[in-house]
Amino acid sequence: MKPISILGSTGSIGTQTLDVVRKTKDSLHIKALTAGTNFRLMERQAREFQPELVVMMDENAARQLKISLADTGIKISWGIEGLIEAAVIPETDTVVTAVSGRIGLEPTLAALKQGKNIALANKETLVAAGELVMRTAAETNAEIIPVDSEHSAIFQCLNGKREEAANITLTASGGPFLNWTREELRQATAEKALKHPNWKMGAKITIDSATMMNKGLEVIEAHWLFGFSYEEIKVLIHPQSIVHSFVEFNDASILAQMGEPDMRHPIQYALSYPQRWTSAYSRLNLAGKTLTFSEPDHKMFPFLEFAYTCGKKGGTLPAVMNAANEVCVHAFLKNRIKYFDLFNLVEKVCLEHQAQKADQLAVILDTDLWARERSEELICNMIK
Ligand SMILES: NC(=O)C1=CN([C@@H]2O[C@H](COP(=O)(O)OP(=O)(O)OC[C@H]3O[C@@H](n4cnc5c(N)ncnc54)[C@H](OP(=O)(O)O)[C@@H]3O)[C@@H](O)[C@H]2O)C=CC1
Ligand SMILES: CC(=O)[C@@H](O)[C@H](O)COP(=O)(O)O
Numbered sequence: 001m002k003p004i005s006i007l008g009s010t011g012s013i014g015t016q017t018l019d020v021v022r023k024t025k026d027s028l029h030i031k032a033l034t035a036g037t038n039f040r041l042m043e044r045q046a047r048e049f050q051p052e053l054v055v056m057m058d059e060n061a062a063r064q065l066k067i068s069l070a071d072t073g074i075k076i077s078w079g080i081e082g083l084i085e086a087a088v089i090p091e092t093d094t095v096v097t098a099v100s101g102r103i104g105l106e107p108t109l110a111a112l113k114q115g116k117n118i119a120l121a122n123k124e125t126l127v128a129a130g131e132l133v134m135r136t137a138a139e140t141n142a143e144i145i146p147v148d149s150e151h152s153a154i155f156q157c158l159n160g161k162r163e164e165a166a167n168i169t170l171t172a173s174g175g176p177f178l179n180w181t182r183e184e185l186r187q188a189t190a191e192k193a194l195k196h197p198n199w200k201m202g203a204k205i206t207i208d209s210a211t212m213m214n215k216g217l218e219v220i221e222a223h224w225l226f227g228f229s230y231e232e233i234k235v236l237i238h239p240q241s242i243v244h245s246f247v248e249f250n251d252a253s254i255l256a257q258m259g260e261p262d263m264r265h266p267i268q269y270a271l272s273y274p275q276r277w278t279s280a281y282s283r284l285n286l287a288g289k290t291l292t293f294s295e296p297d298h299k300m301f302p303f304l305e306f307a308y309t310c311g312k313k314g315g316t317l318p319a320v321m322n323a324a325n326e327v328c329v330h331a332f333l334k335n336r337i338k339y340f341d342l343f344n345l346v347e348k349v350c351l352e353h354q355a356q357k358a359d360q361l362a363v364i365l366d367t368d369l370w371a372r373e374r375s376e377e378l379i380c381n382m383i384k
């Protein structure tokens with residue numbers, strides 16, 4: 001049985017990971033689970049999966065959980081120190097990073113320093129600190145196996161033959177606003193943005209899909225995971241989300257990975273790798289399916305090109321872009337700002353920033369904090 005821990009077990013990726021654990025019984029065993037505030041779901045998960053440790057980011061939620069799990073002997077911790085404790089718990093082979101946002105960075109680094117493998121869903125960590133994260137993994141020979149569907153596809157197509165690959169293409173669904181006019185986008189609300197055509201995901205990534213910032217984050221994620229230059233990473237709109245991404249090799253052959261749009265497939269692969277376990281989930285039948293591909297519209301979805309620019313400039317700029325985006329997405333979700341404000345605000349914060357080298361955690365965390373405070377200040381000024 002492979003011992004695993006899940007950071008963010010109550011979310012979309014977290015609950016689907018637990019479903020994989022359920023369906024592959026006797027293959028995986030849970031050592032630690034973490035969540036933000038949802039102590040009620042955490043209580044049910046803890047009773048079902050019997051981890052040694054559960055962690056709530058929120059102190060009050062941890063207090064509630066201590067009361068409700070008093071009969072179990074399960075240890076309960078809280079805060080970022082708790083998340084780090086869960087990430088380094090002895091005997092865990094793989095830590096599934098399923099928290100949303102840059103908050104995953106310190107626990108991921110802590111796990112890598114202990115040589116633990118990472119099943120990485122939490123793309124914001126690689127965007128904010130790709131160089132540091134990849135260097136830390138290399139120092140301890142820890143593996144980072146992608147969970148993100150596009151990156152899992154690339155990882156599977158490469159199959160260890162990175163040096164034979166010429167370029168990669170990430171597919172993008174185009175989100176709920178594909179083919180919307182500028183006028184329609186001006187009226188776009190969080191409620192409409194939360195209706196992703198193909199995937200049921202957490203709120204933050206669903207908004208990122210609607211703006212195509214998700215694809216921008218994924219371009220930077222792919223750069224760090226696989227070592228392709230930004231010129232070698234392309235994006236195509238594929239509204240069916242069946243071809244999850246593809247690799248063109250030096251001999252002009254293209255290998256693509258396909259499957260039903262169900263995250264339990266790449267989650268299971270990240271946990272079974274290098275094996276392939278039998279899947280309990282729906283299988284793709286291509287008969288009668290039409291698969292289409294087109295270039296993204298950069299005028300309507302400027303985040304994608306902007307992410308390329310930030311990625312190429314590098315240093316602390318992607319961390320700033322990511323932090324500003326996190327703050328703005330949360331403001332959009334609360335209807336404090338409008339659709340086009342998202343891009344204008346993130347771009348403004350990035351333009352104010354003087355990029356530095358991003359090889360030290362302290363520099364990245366300071367920059368991240370500055371970008372969050374500056375974004376919030378701009379939002380407050382705007383809605384005064
Ligand atoms: N959902 C998907 O299909 C995909 C997601 N991803 C990536 O995976 C990551 C997780 O996404 P998703 O599962 O959708 O997100 P969700 O919002 O559904 O879940 C986030 C999880 O993190 C916890 N959490 C939230 N805030 C904090 C915090 N401040 N500190 C600690 N824990 C916190 C939540 O706890 P609580 O429930 O208590 O709030 C929850 O367990 C993201 O980086 C996303 O980009 C990548 C590909 C696909
Ligand atoms: C399931 C997954 O990996 C998401 O990142 C998904 O790709 C989002 O869809 P978009 O292609 O619309 O960003």
Ligand SMILES: [Mn+2]
Pocket residue numbers: 148149150218
């Ligand atoms: Mn993805």
